[in-house]
Amino acid sequence: MPRLGSAILRYETVNSTNDVARDYALKGAPEGTVILAEQQTAGRGRLGRKWESPAGEGLYASIILRPHLKPFESAIITLASAVAVAETLALDFELVVDIKWPNDVLASGLKICGILVEAAIEGGAIQYVVTGVGVNLNQREMPEAIRETATSLFLEAGRHIAPEDFLKLLLVRFDHKYRAALETRDEILREWENLSTYARGRAVTITSFDETITGTTRGLTRHGGLILELDSGELREIITGEVSLRTGAS
Ligand code: BT5
Numbered sequence: 001m002p003r004l005g006s007a008i009l010r011y012e013t014v015n016s017t018n019d020v021a022r023d024y025a026l027k028g029a030p031e032g033t034v035i036l037a038e039q040q041t042a043g044r045g046r047l048g049r050k051w052e053s054p055a056g057e058g059l060y061a062s063i064i065l066r067p068h069l070k071p072f073e074s075a076i077i078t079l080a081s082a083v084a085v086a087e088t089l090a091l092d093f094e095l096v097v098d099i100k101w102p103n104d105v106l107a108s109g110l111k112i113c114g115i116l117v118e119a120a121i122e123g124g125a126i127q128y129v130v131t132g133v134g135v136n137l138n139q140r141e142m143p144e145a146i147r148e149t150a151t152s153l154f155l156e157a158g159r160h161i162a163p164e165d166f167l168k169l170l171l172v173r174f175d176h177k178y179r180a181a182l183e184t185r186d187e188i189l190r191e192w193e194n195l196s197t198y199a200r201g202r203a204v205t206i207t208s209f210d211e212t213i214t215g216t217t218r219g220l221t222r223h224g225g226l227i228l229e230l231d232s233g234e235l236r237e238i239i240t241g242e243v244s245l246r247t248g249a250s
Pocket residue numbers: 015016017018019040042043044045046047049050051052053059060061062103104111112113114115116132133134135136146149150151
């Protein structure tokens with residue numbers, strides 16, 4: 001398996017690095033190819049939500065992966081990506097970080113990184129996975145729309161870093177976490193649980209397409225789902241949804 005980031009394709013402006021990466025993946029680009037852009041005009045999150053991508057102020061990168069996993073196992077890639085970003089911020093920049101299931105990295109309770117994993121599945125097998133990573137780096141002020149909920153590395157640590165330099169640090173950790181995700185999985189699950197205060201004992205509300213449920217978090221399943229103990233005592237595995245803390249509860 002080639003080292004992740006052995007080819008980095010740099011762009012000034014793209015719609016979305018995930019879209020550019022998908023086009024490369026479809027043309028057969030090898031695993032580990034990275035698309036890096038200075039800015040995105042249509043950076044996106046899950047469910048078509050917008051990712052604010054001001055020029056030069058954040059990392060906007062997508063990594064092409066070709067994991068030998070079953071589609072239902074692909075959640076481990078999301079968790080491994082979040083662990084890689086969280087560890088980079090904690091160990092290389094001494095930030096106190098948290099991970100909100102499944103894919104938000106937080107600092108001071110505010111979102112500093114979002115991860116968008118998109119998998120192409122054909123005939124029951126994964127063809128490729130594009131892992132898009134957005135990290136707020138140099139913003140001195142967050143855009144109006146997310147001022148209450150988001151932060152940047154500069155706002156947290158007072159440090160300025162070129163996106164490409166951050167990417168290099170991240171890729172070293174990402175490479176290691178990705179291999180661990182494919183080999184032993186348990187290591188990633190354990191690391192994710194250790195990094196996340198959301199993993200256990202938090203009273204949360206989870207909203208997905210068709211329902212809103214409340215309960216207490218009880219760790220991860222082997223496939224990276226979140227275990228929720230409903231108020232009735234029933235245990236549920238959450239595969240998708242938006243987690244928020246229940247106000248007035250801990
Ligand atoms: C995410 O979605 O958090 C995934 C974001 C992935 C962005 C990367 S950048 C490189 C690659 N190319 C792309 O086009 N995307 C990926 P989600 O969990 O749906 O969160 C989206 C929500 O986060 C928005 O609705 C806003 O509330 C908030 N948000 C938008 N921009 C933000 C930013 N720069 N920092 C923090 N929060 C933001």
